[in-house]
Amino acid sequence: xxxxxxxxxxxxxxxxxxSSKVESLDVxxxxxxxxKNFKGFFSAQKGWGQFLQTISETDITGTxxxxxxFGSVTLGQISLPQFDGTDKNVxxxxxxxxxxxxxxxxxxxLLVQFPEPVVVSxxxxxxxxxxxxxxx
Numbered sequence: 001x002x003x004x005x006x007x008x009x010x011x012x013x014x015x016x017x018x019s020s021k022v023e024s025l026d027v028x029x030x031x032x033x034x035x036k037n038f039k040g041f042f043s044a045q046k047g048w049g050q051f052l053q054t055i056s057e058t059d060i061t062g063t064x065x066x067x068x069x070f071g072s073v074t075l076g077q078i079s080l081p082q083f084d085g086t087d088k089n090v091x092x093x094x095x096x097x098x099x100x101x102x103x104x105x106x107x108x109x110l111l112v113q114f115p116e117p118v119v120v121s122x123x124x125x126x127x128x129x130x131x132x133x134x135x136x
Contacts, residue, residue, distance in 0.1 A: 011028070011030030011031045012042050012051065013028045014027045022074065022116075023117075026076050030081040030109075031053060035082045036054065038053040042066075045073050048069060049122070050067050052067065059084060060088075061088075065131045066129060067129040074119050078111075078112045079109060079111050083109050084110070088134050088136060089134070090103045092132050101113060
């Protein structure tokens with residue numbers, strides 16, 4: 001279907017988190033086109049929205065944003081293969097609220113794991129975002 005082709009081009013994949021007691025997703029975003037300045041649609045679980053990714057030309061800093069426009073998405077972890085979090089400061093926020101997460105640099109890039117599933121939910125017409133920011 002067209003959605004599968006779009007998901008492949010945007011590098012979006014998701015699966016249910018098998019180790020979570022609460023229904024949550026493990027998601028991966030690895031855009032195949034213009035990964036340093038990417039914006040694309042996603043649809044998963046009970047919500048949809050857009051994924052935005054910016055990476056500096058020197059690959060030192062960047063931001064990944066999962067904006068839920070409608071419904072909600074419950075996350076167990078998010079993988080960002082195009083990010084290098086080695087020796088960097090990484091912050092994670094839902095809306096404007098800092099969120100606890102374990103950040104590791106693995107074989108598939110930056111991995112953000114949440115100790116408890118995180119719900120990113122659009123509220124009455126207002127999109128809400130999960131934002132991962134990487135700085136020196």
